[in-house]
Structures are given as structure tokens and as C-alpha cells.
Amino acid sequence: MSTQPRALVALNVVSLLLLAASYYASLVYAPLEAVMGAVQRVFYFHVATAWVGMIGFVLAAVAGILYLWKKDLKWDEISVAAVEISLVFFFIAIVLGSIWARPIWGTWWTWEPRLTTAAILEMVYLAYLLLRQGVEDPEKRARFGAVYTLLGGISVPVTFVSIRIFRTIHPVVIGSGSAEAQGGFNMAPAMLQTMFFAIFAFSIIFVTIFWHRMRLSALANRVEQLKLKVME
Amino acid sequence: MDTPNTLNYMLAGYLIFSVTFFGYLVSLWVRWQGLQAEEKALQEVENQE
Numbered sequence: 001m002s003t004q005p006r007a008l009v010a011l012n013v014v015s016l017l018l019l020a021a022s023y024y025a026s027l028v029y030a031p032l033e034a035v036m037g038a039v040q041r042v043f044y045f046h047v048a049t050a051w052v053g054m055i056g057f058v059l060a061a062v063a064g065i066l067y068l069w070k071k072d073l074k075w076d077e078i079s080v081a082a083v084e085i086s087l088v089f090f091f092i093a094i095v096l097g098s099i100w101a102r103p104i105w106g107t108w109w110t111w112e113p114r115l116t117t118a119a120i121l122e123m124v125y126l127a128y129l130l131l132r133q134g135v136e137d138p139e140k141r142a143r144f145g146a147v148y149t150l151l152g153g154i155s156v157p158v159t160f161v162s163i164r165i166f167r168t169i170h171p172v173v174i175g176s177g178s179a180e181a182q183g184g185f186n187m188a189p190a191m192l193q194t195m196f197f198a199i200f201a202f203s204i205i206f207v208t209i210f211w212h213r214m215r216l217s218a219l220a221n222r223v224e225q226l227k228l229k230v231m232e
Numbered sequence: 233m234d235t236p237n238t239l240n241y242m243l244a245g246y247l248i249f250s251v252t253f254f255g256y257l258v259s260l261w262v263r264w265q266g267l268q269a270e271e272k273a274l275q276e277v278e279n280q281e
Binding site: 023027032033034035036037038039040041042045046049085088091092095096099100102103209212213215216219220222223226227229230 | 235236237238239241242244245246248249252253256257260263264267268270271274275277278281
């Protein structure tokens with residue numbers, strides 16, 4: 001994208017390096033897990049993408065509150081950008097989890113609490129983007145979006161704590177989970193370092209993509225203004 | 233206990249991650265290019281008026 005601010009160009013470079021380092025840490029630096037084998041390595045990207053996905057949904061809810069308070073359409077644009085990016089990351093997290101589950105649980109999918117709440121979360125925000133398109137007036141659309149992201153935001157903590165409060169087979173790697181959890185493992189120091197590094201790297205990558213997405217919104221607004229001007 | 237061979241699942245996971253992640257970046261770039269072209273065309277129309 002042309003004429004990017006220097007800070008954004010720097011973030012692009014840093015993000016690419018962090019992504020490359022995350023691949024290296026997950027595929028090479030972290031030791032092979034003895035019980036599950038190589039598939040355990042998807043865990044690092046699974047956790048990191050789920051993390052930034054949830055952060056984005058929370059950000060959208062916060063922007064929704066700020067829109068209802070300030071009535072500034074900028075907050076609506078922030079909500080949409082955050083939801084769009086989070087949908088991509090959270091989709092990746094769900095798919096990676098499913099791929100891990102196949103050899104470990106013996107199934108691609110099971111309707112246990114974490115997977116069910118995660119699927120609901122993804123669908124709630126997919127519906128958000130689709131339903132917005134049905135509202136023509138920008139003010140009404142923003143008000144609808146703000147209330148929706150606020151209500152949708154409830155499903156984020158529900159999804160997060162589901163493996164800690166419900167009986168579930170989804171493992172909890174940090175902290176204690178359900179006694180029925182399958183596929184848990186003790187993290188070697190290098191595994192723990194890789195997981196936290198991936199979470200950090202994907203958080204920076206999220207910021208970079210979010211900035212690009214906001215620039216896209218600004219350009220779309222300029223084009224919309226020009227259209228109105230030309231049609232007058 | 234022998235470590236199972238789950239390499240193909242790992243490769244599938246990283247392949248799907250890469251395709252989805254970079255696919256989204258490409259979609260952002262394509263939308264940007266489209267909007268820029270539209271902005272340019274509209275500016276030309278505005279200048280002609």
C-alpha cells in the first residue's frame with residue numbers, strides 16, 4: 001500500500017520478522033512432544049491466533065461502548081476492522097484445533113463446551129458483518145453494530161473460561177482443567193517460551209494489520225465522499 | 233511408548249494457517265488497489281466538471 005507512514009513501514013518489517021521467528025520457534029526451536037508427535041506444534045499458532053482473535057472481539061466491544069458514548073463513526077470503523085481481522089484469526093484457531101484433535105481425540109470435531117462456544121463466537125461475529133450490510137443509514141448501522149458487539153462480547157469470556165468451569169475434554173495447558181481433558185501435556189521451558197513468543201508476535205501482527213485495515217476504511221470513506229460530490 | 237507419526241497433520245495445519253493468513257493480506261491489498269483506482273477515476277470526473 002503506497003505512501004505508508006514510516007511507523008507503519010517499520011511495523012510491517014517487524015511483523016514479518018516476528019512471523020518468521022514464530023515459524024522457526026514452533027517448528028524447530030520447540031522440542032518434539034513425545035506422546036502426540038509433530039502435530040503438537042500447531043498448538044503454538046492455535047493459542048496465539050485464538051488470543052488475538054479474542055482480543056479483537058473485546059476491542060470491538062470497547063469501541064462499541066465508545067461509539068454509543070461519543071457518537072463518532074470512527075469508533076464504528078474500529079469495531080468493524082477489529083471484528084474482520086479477529087474472524088480470520090479465530091477461524092484459523094478453530095481449524096488448527098480441529099486438525100490437532102483428529103489424531104489426538106480421534107475426531108475432527110466434537111460438540112464439547114470449548115469447541116461449541118468457539119463455534120458460536122465465530123458465527124456471532126460473522127453474522128455481525130452480514131447483518132450490518134442490511135442497514136443503509138450509517139448512524140443506524142453504527143448504533144446497531146455497537147449494541148451487537150456489546151452483546152456479542154459476552155461470548156468472549158464465556159468461551160475463554162469454558163474449559164475451566166465445564167466438564168470438557170479440551171486440555172488446559174496453563175492452570176487446572178477438567179479431569180476428563182484429553183491431550184494435555186507438561187510444557188518444557190522451550191515450549192512455554194515458544195508459546196509466549198507466538199502470543200507476543202501475533203499481538204504485534206494484529207496491530208499492524210489493524211492499522212492497514214483502518215487505512216482501508218479511511219480510503220473507502222474518501223471514495224464515498226467523492227462519489228457524493230460527483231453525483232451532486 | 234513410541235511417538236506417533238503425526239507430521240502430515242502438522243503440515244496441514246501450517247499450510248492452512250499460511251494460506252488463510254496471507255490470503256487475507258492479499259484481500260486487503262486487492263481492496264486497496266480497487267479503491268485507489270476508483271478514487272483516481274472519481275477525481276478525474278470531478279476535475280472535468
